[in-house]
Amino acid sequence: MRLDKFISTYTQLTRSQAKKDLKKGLIRVNGIVQTDSKFKVNLSDDQVQYQGEKIIVKDNFYYILNKPKGVVTANSDKLYRTVMDLIAKEDFRDDLFAVGRLDKDTTGILIITNNGKFAHNILAPNKHVSKTYQALVTGEITKEETLLFKQGITLKDGTKLKPAELVIESYDEIKDVSNVKIVISEGKYHQIKRMFGALGQRVLELHRLKIGELTLPSTLKSGEYQEVDVATLEKYFPNTM
Template identity: 45%
Template sequence: MCIEGERILPIGNERLVVAINKPPGYITAMSDDRNRPTVGDLIREHFQTPLFHVGRLDRDTEGLLIMTNDGQLAHEIAHPSSSVCKTYLARIAGALHAQEINLLRRGILLRDGFRTGPAEVRILEQTHDTSLVEIIIKEGHKRQVREMFSSLGKQVLSLTRTAIGGITIDLVPGPGDIRILTKEETRLLRRKKGTC
């Protein structure tokens, strides 16, 4: 981070929690042997402290990603038992019908045998060609949101994670934006069960 044009780096064992707006096309990794763009490329010039990502976003998914050097916090946020809410906006092909919404709200069996927990689902916009759906989940199974819609025969055209716990993408509004979270903001990450 820079203050008055000068680069400032965290010292020693300081706990660091960083929000990133991951652009599409970036891999959630610190490096890639095939030279694809990574989130490591986005943060490397800003931080000397080794950071690791909390959960993943697939290459085509954009949005809020948390990175930290605090293993306990990462476990609290990412572990399925934590019930920390993750909010996504999914643009899907076609309409999403009431029966399909109810399946998502009850939990759905994915192709790999994983049964999701209940999701909160709201249609924000719908035309005959596409639907914009807000979906809130509490797990973090691999490609979970895409697989949930795929189980219904729906193609996800775009996917953005907009919130984790009480932290929203508004803190890092532009693709590639990075921000160190305050202690209060870090506490908001842990917002759990109940209404997300």
Template identity: 40%
Template sequence: MRLDKFLADMQIGSRKEVKKYIKDRRVTVNGQVITSDKIQVADHDVVTFDHQPVQYQKYFYYLLNKPQGVVSATTDPRDKTVLDLLKDKDQRDDLFPVGRLDKNTEGLLLISNDGVLAHQLLSPKKHVEKEYYAEVAGILTVEDVAAFAKGIIIDGNEQTLPAEMTILAVDPKQECSQMRLILHEGKFHQVKRMVKAVGKEVTYLKRVRMGDLSLDEELALGDYRPLTEAELALLKNAVK
């Protein structure tokens, strides 16, 4: 890889800016000051900028505990986005949320620049499980569980794939319920639309799992961290 591309990819500056940094003798490769941006560097080369080592990384993966009130988008003219939650040092132009959570839905959201993995995780053909915890206005019943298990018709005359609902609690006095739901697809507002189709309403929604990757409960709302190698392996295994 050319040295200027290497540095630009690592957010040292634009291609034009890093060319100037190189000419200004601010870059070394293997201890030698380099003044040509056309030099090729490999994985084993040691590159520094202003005496600080620059380690090349192609893909980035962050596990975010999305709070309510932010949108799953790269930019938005009105609302704060999930990318706005990243610290300056982690900001990159190529990062994006993998899939969407509604503005008022909380929980697990993957932020990455790996388009191939993102496509595989979201592809209906891969049937990667997404698990949600929901609080519902209304009394969930065993009939609702059976209907979800068969797949139901939601508004817009859309047919859902079979989904696994578990009723966690029911409060007859408050006329509310708690449930977990496992989906194998990702239709727009799907959980809310499925619950509406059986005559109830979602009042709180949180995604807790994607594939075998579970939300880190130690992450406060709005916090994030890089995926571990083991967690990344779980995601990649889910799409094989």
């Protein structure tokens, strides 16, 4: 890997900043000052220092994003902004992708990584990683409907879903809307909207609160993201790394 690319990949510096600091003699490779941006770095053997500090080589990156409305879960889109557009240039990598997806009008926690094995294990049905949502739906949800969720809803197309948890939190009689919490262990296309559609109701707002027990930090605003360390992910998702 070219030295300037190495520096921009594994530090907060942009490639242009890396080239400037190389010319200033701020970069050492195996203890020797290196000013050539085209110098080839051996990721296995070479040690690179920036201003005396060793640059740590990381293979995998993990972020949690507080997804806002109006943004699509995709790497690129011709019509809409994507979740990748929210990642700053210094953190962006071509191999990053979202783990699962949230609809354009759905908000909440989304994991972004470049670790395919981890993503597969989070999404794999046999791992039973739950997803918890807050929803505002039309009409009054009844206890009978919570039992239908517990038994496993059958969608309009005949698809039988796994048992899910539906908790009634409040009902606004004037607006005729219910505030509910849903916990599911699978992730079919538009699943929650289709679940309530099978009951004759419509989802007005949908927000994902948790993936497993991993939640958004209270300080993370809509559209913001932050890096998550491996130790935290191993705590919440054992045997997935």
